[in-house]
Amino acid sequence: xxxxxxxxxxxxxxxxxxxxxxxGSSSNIGTNYVSWYQQLPGTAxxxxxxxxxxxxxxxxxxxxxxxxxxxxxxxxxxxxxxDEADYYCGTWDGSLSTHYVFGTGTxxxxx
Amino acid sequence: xxxxxxxGGGVVQPGTSLTLxxxxxxxxxxxxxxxxxxxxxxxGLEWVAVIWSGGTNTYQLDSLKGQFTISxxxxxxxxxxxxxxxxxxxxxxxxxxxxxxxxxxxxEYWGQGTLxxxxx
Numbered sequence: 001x002x003x004x005x006x007x008x009x010x011x012x013x014x015x016x017x018x019x020x021x022x023x024g025s026s027s028n029i030g031t032n033y034v035s036w037y038q039q040l041p042g043t044a045x046x047x048x049x050x051x052x053x054x055x056x057x058x059x060x061x062x063x064x065x066x067x068x069x070x071x072x073x074x075x076x077x078x079x080x081x082x083d084e085a086d087y088y089c090g091t092w093d094g095s096l097s098t099h100y101v102f103g104t105g106t107x108x109x110x111x
Numbered sequence: 112x113x114x115x116x117x118x119g120g121g122v123v124q125p126g127t128s129l130t131l132x133x134x135x136x137x138x139x140x141x142x143x144x145x146x147x148x149x150x151x152x153x154x155g156l157e158w159v160a161v162i163w164s165g166g167t168n169t170y171q172l173d174s175l176k177g178q179f180t181i182s183x184x185x186x187x188x189x190x191x192x193x194x195x196x197x198x199x200x201x202x203x204x205x206x207x208x209x210x211x212x213x214x215x216x217x218x219e220y221w222g223q224g225t226l227x228x229x230x231x
Contacts (some may be wrong), residue, residue, distance in 0.1 A: 002155065033218045037156070043208055044221040045148075045156065056219075088156050092218065098170040098217070099160075100146065105155040 003028060004089055004103035010107040015081050020106045022072040022089035029099060032092040033042040036065055037102075039086045045046045048076060048087075076108070113137040113220040115207050118224030123197055131192040131225060140188040141165075144210030146218045147181060147192045149203035159205070161177030161192065164213035197229045 005023045020048045022034065036049035047056050049065035052072065062078045072089055089103035121133040134146070147159040158183040160171035169181050180193040190207055204226050208218035 037218075038155075045218075045221050045222070047217070047219050050211070050219075055222055086155075088159075090156075091226070099172065100158040100161065100215070101147075102156040102158060 002104045003093060003101050004055060004091070006087075006089060006103040006106045008104070009107040011111055012079050013111045014079055014081065017072075017075065017077045018079060018108055019076075020074040020087055020108070022103045024070050024072075024073070024091065024093075024101075026070055027070055027095065028070075028093040029067065030070040032097055034065065034067055035090045036072075036074045037088045037090060040078050041086065045088065079108075079110055084108055088107070093104050113209060115208040115209065115220060115222030117205060117207050117222045117225040119229045122228045124229060124231050125198055127197055128193070128195045129197060129227060131194070131205055131227070133190045133222060134190075135188045135190070135207075135209070136202045138209065142213055144213055144215035145183060145190040146208045146210055146215065147180075147190075148206045148208055148218060148221075149201075150204040150224075151200070152205070156204075157203075158218075160192065161210065161215040163215060168214070170215075176219065181198075194227070197227075199229050201227065203211055203227060 021095045033051045037045040039045045052067040053065040064075045113154045114136045137145045169218045183190040204224040206224045211218040215217045
């Protein structure tokens with residue numbers, strides 16, 4: 001059972017915005033950077049956001065990340081059909097940050 | 112470019128052992144921590160283990176201690192996951208991923224995964 005909680009699903013029409021929350025605690029999100037991953041159907045996860053709000057090369061600026069306290073949020077604006085995927089947050093957990101944890105995952109549906 | 116290719120998956124009987132391999136290329140393997148992450152059919156991602164760049168430090172999911180062992184061979188640019196006493200609940204796609212730092216870091220680049228099915 002994951003220690004990071006995400007909504008099971010979110011949806012919006014093309015061109016609209018979606019936000020995905022990731023709720024944790026002081027032992028994980030509260031003290032460590034958060035990453036976000038996109039998993040398209042049948043493929044491996046891909047890093048979308050790291051260090052709470054940084055985008056790897058090639059990730060468009062319509063994708064954003066933020067963090068406040070023990071929660072993090074992923075935002076996607078200008079939603080496209082190609083954004084339909086599962087999204088996971090991830091961070092280190094524990095007093096020594098030796099265990100990595102993923103969120104429960106959120107399915108984004110483009111209406 | 113970073114390339115990670117997992118192998119060794121297959122159908123195995125409960126109680127048996129299996130070793131997964133991950134061949135890495137396109138980056139300085141000996142300077143990177145490496146992770147194993149698994150995903151049961153229709154389920155979310157579950158972190159399994161991490162090994163530091165030098166191989167001396169390893170950490171894994173508490174529930175898998177004593178059952179799974181992560182190791183690496185920097186001379187061959189490979190990371191391994193030895194899995195013992197396999198159970199049906201270990202059925203999953205197993206991904207290896209490059210970490211963002213020598214001490215693990217976030218999983219950054221992922222292989223395509225190898226499917227392990229534990230069934231009688």
